[in-house]
Amino acid sequence: MRILMVMPYRQFLGQARAEGFSTVALWDPALESPGYLREVAAGAEAYLTTDFGDTAGLRRVVAETAAKHRVERIVHLGREETMLPVAEEAERLGLAANPSRAVARLNDKSLLRRLLAEHGLSPVEVRRFDTSDQVRSALGELTLPVVAKPTALAGSRGVRLISGPADLAAWERSLAGYGYRGPVLVEEYLRGPEYSVETLSAEGRHQLVGITAKEVTAPPTFVETAHTHPAPLPAADERAMAELVTRMLDAAGHRFGPVHTEVVLTGAGPRVVESQTRLGGGRIPLLVQLSRGYDLERAVFAALAGRLEPAGPARGVARIEFFDFRPGTVVSVSGVEQAGALPFVHELSVPFEPGGQVPVTVDAKTRHGHVVVTAPDVGAAVERCAQVRQLIRLETR
Known part of the structure; x- marks a missing residue:
């Protein structure tokens, strides 16, 4: 079976082949490095690019590619921002693996909260607002603290506990930084x-x-x-x-x-x-x-x-810990090779060099690297991560 994979991560192509699928890959070149996308292209039977920000154009390319390559299924396993238009087009073509309504x-x-309420599942007090400005107007009506979140951002982006006006102002600034102006939810603090x-x-x-x-x-x-x-x-x-x-x-x-x-x-x-x-x-x-x-x-x-x-x-147990270095300009980095050589370390990422910048962590994308370890139990896994942290020294100014 030939499948069209929208936004496939490079490892997916080999895994799809191992299960007997031939693959056509579609990516937005603005979303990944040229080197990464060369690996994607090398792993696919055919490789195309388009602007995922152009929803109508994305749907058109999906339809044209499916027809040209005689695709039998269309799947999107990448970031959720562009999943829905791809799922809708796949459904229109009769090539969907999953109903667009489910996606x-x-x-x-917002739709998930409505679905859960309709079926009596996971009761949570929630209010939906079309914009964050409406939250400010309704702040006096809310039982604080509450969790405010945009309906269409992922990776902890724009999620904040609001206990008063200062938190609300900081949340509004974070949404502005993401360029987000859409609907938001205000939920009880679980x-x-x-x-x-x-x-x-x-x-x-x-x-x-x-x-x-x-x-x-x-x-x-x-x-x-x-x-x-x-x-x-x-x-x-x-x-x-x-x-x-x-x-x-x-x-x-x-x-x-x-x-x-x-x-x-x-x-x-x-x-x-x-x-x-x-x-x-x-x-x-x-x-x-x-x-x-x-x-x-x-x-x-x-x-x-x-x-x-x-x-x-x-x-056994596997654990990942994300580093939290002091923000600033990197002066020196040491201990990475020594930590990476430990027998229980399976992956280690410290993506900084002298002269680079360590950002303030505000969401998943601004975390400071990570370590993955295995251990026989949770306590040992925590201790092994601590051992790695002790070895790595990253100085900033």
Whole structure:
């Protein structure tokens, strides 16, 4: 079967081939480096580019490419911002692996809240506003603190706890920095530990891959600082989260592909924070592979062929921690090679050189690199990450 993959990450092409698919790749050259896209082109049977910001043009290119290359399925496994128009065009052509309505319901935070309320799932107090200006006008009516978030941004962008006017002003500035002027949600502040639930679906059947424990920065922002897979959870809590997410997927009409769902385990039970029809970020697929021996990325293409491969039990723990260096101009970096040589380190990224700039971390894109380790248990994984941090020295001024 020949498939058109919109925004395929380079590793996806080999994994699709391994499952018997021939691939046509479509990318926006403004979104990745030329070197990266050369690797994408080398792995695909055909490679095309277009401007993803031009929605009508993107849909036209998808339709023309599907006809020219006799594509049998169209899939989009990249960033969710352009998933919906591609899913709608694929549906119009009769080549969709997943209904466009399911993509919209899961990816759009406002539509997801409405869906959950309609089905009596994950009750959360929420109000929708067309613009952030309306939030300012209604601030006196809200029971503070609340969490404010744009409906169409991901990666912790624009998510902030608002306890008063100063927080509101800072949130408005962050939205302006992202150029965001769309609808926003104001939700009750859910208290409890955070998790992400990874699922994979084929032909409307859903499989729990695993649950990851998440650590985030203290309010008012909620930037993820560490992930541990599998999460150390009582069986009853794991079942409750898996049941909630599965019922959500059924309600949305989701039929194919990975879904990454963020959940807070409150005193009243699990509550959905948000969901996306894609693989989890923050190297979660790597954590799954290291701890379970399960290649989640390749399993996506087995699911496209109609097969759900079980993830199996974990054989240990995998953990990622994101570095938090002092912002400023880099003076020196040391200890990276020594840390990377440790036998339990599987991936290490410190993307700074002398003269470069370490930014203030405000979202997933401005984090300062990371380390991925394996260990027999959570305590050992935390200790091993600490050992790596002690070895790396990054001085700024």
